[in-house]
Amino acid sequence: MIGATRHYEIDIDKVDHMSKQLTEEEKSQIYDDIKEFLSEELDVPADQITPQSKIIDDLNGDSMIYLELVEMFKKRFDVNVEVRLIGQYFQRHPIYTVGETAQAVYDIVERGDNLLADEDKASV
Amino acid sequence: MDQGIELVELSALTAPGVEIALIDIERHPHLEDAADQFLEPDERARFVTLRSPHRRREWLAARVCAKLLAARKGLIAGPHEARIAQDRSGRPALVDPAGRAVTGITDCSLSHKGRFACACLGRPPIARVGIDIETVSPRLRSLRDAFVNPSDAMEFHVDTDADLALLWSLKEAYSKAIGAGLHIGLKNITSNRNPATNSLRVRTLAGRVAHARHVVYSNCVVAVCFIAQ
Numbered sequence A: 001m002i003g004a005t006r007h008y009e010i011d012i013d014k015v016d017h018m019s020k021q022l023t024e025e026e027k028s029q030i031y032d033d034i035k036e037f038l039s040e041e042l043d044v045p046a047d048q049i050t051p052q053s054k055i056i057d058d059l060n061g062d063s064m065i066y067l068e069l070v071e072m073f074k075k076r077f078d079v080n081v082e083v084r085l086i087g088q089y090f091q092r093h094p095i096y097t098v099g100e101t102a103q104a105v106y107d108i109v110e111r112g113d114n115l116l117a118d119e120d121k122a123s124v
Numbered sequence B: 001m002d003q004g005i006e007l008v009e010l011s012a013l014t015a016p017g018v019e020i021a022l023i024d025i026e027r028h029p030h031l032e033d034a035a036d037q038f039l040e041p042d043e044r045a046r047f048v049t050l051r052s053p054h055r056r057r058e059w060l061a062a063r064v065c066a067k068l069l070a071a072r073k074g075l076i077a078g079p080h081e082a083r084i085a086q087d088r089s090g091r092p093a094l095v096d097p098a099g100r101a102v103t104g105i106t107d108c109s110l111s112h113k114g115r116f117a118c119a120c121l122g123r124p125p126i127a128r129v130g131i132d133i134e135t136v137s138p139r140l141r142s143l144r145d146a147f148v149n150p151s152d153a154m155e156f157h158v159d160t161d162a163d164l165a166l167l168w169s170l171k172e173a174y175s176k177a178i179g180a181g182l183h184i185g186l187k188n189i190t191s192n193r194n195p196a197t198n199s200l201r202v203r204t205l206a207g208r209v210a211h212a213r214h215v216v217y218s219n220c221v222v223a224v225c226f227i228a229q
Helices: A024-042 A063-076 A083-092 A098-114 A117-123 B031-038 B041-047 B053-072 B138-147 B161-177
Strands: B018-024 B083-086 B092-095 B107-113 B116-122 B126-135 B189-194 B199-204 B210-217 B220-228
Touching (some): A063 A083, A063 A098, A063 B138, A083 A098, B031 B041, B053 B083, B053 B092, B092 B107, B107 B161, B126 B161, B161 B199
Antiparallel strands (some): B018 B116, B107 B116, B199 B210
């Protein structure tokens, strides 16, 4: 499943990684893709996966699965964010469920390298 | 005391102050029946919230492994003399019923993957330990750019599944030993061999140096990192 082709209607020339806004349709597609990925990788029927499902405790995922998901969407949306920055984001926003993972992917795609910039500004 | 549970002692990984054991979960299909004999009330409360049967068995086996290892090394009288507590970051600690660190144990680390669960206990002069187990599989190929440092390629065959699993395990074990997660950036962790001893050293550019050992056991890499006091 990793690297499988999924077509999103994105004009790459218009993508501004500083302020990319995903549409509700794109977010819905991302959530569905996360669910499909987890279903295939963890051998769990898709209809048993909900936004509240805990990836490790309920679906028997591991730490690697988070990185696999992030890398998949980074490539798909041509987002270049260091893993270290994503790790810092995870530290501030602990992620356990499928819904929280989807939100993290939205943030990574929308904010890119500015993933933590707004929060850092707010805390100054 | 131990319900006939077989602990595999990975002697290739042990060092002064580093105790390690592994449980082959497939050899103990009825492990869950013994859960009450190994878990303290707050551990049982957590155990029953785990919905995945695989996850439940792995979680339990890692705790059984740590407690049996401590008991067999004479550090606790039996499984009910200790429980695995976790701090806010999820870092485990072997504590007595009153919540105090078990005397003689400086650190504790757990890992599980598939049919195996393992535990590592630190004793003086070791202050910090981290253990990780990973299956050798093609799964890490797609993540190579996310966690392999260019300098790793000088020491390891980063185009092979075996060395990718080794590097992943070493970096995970190191991040556990220093109490960090992904935020230190697995790519920033590097490893090199000490030609004099043929042992491994793992570190970040600005971080502490850990000694490391590894073994391949039934198509899994088990890596341990330890830092002296």
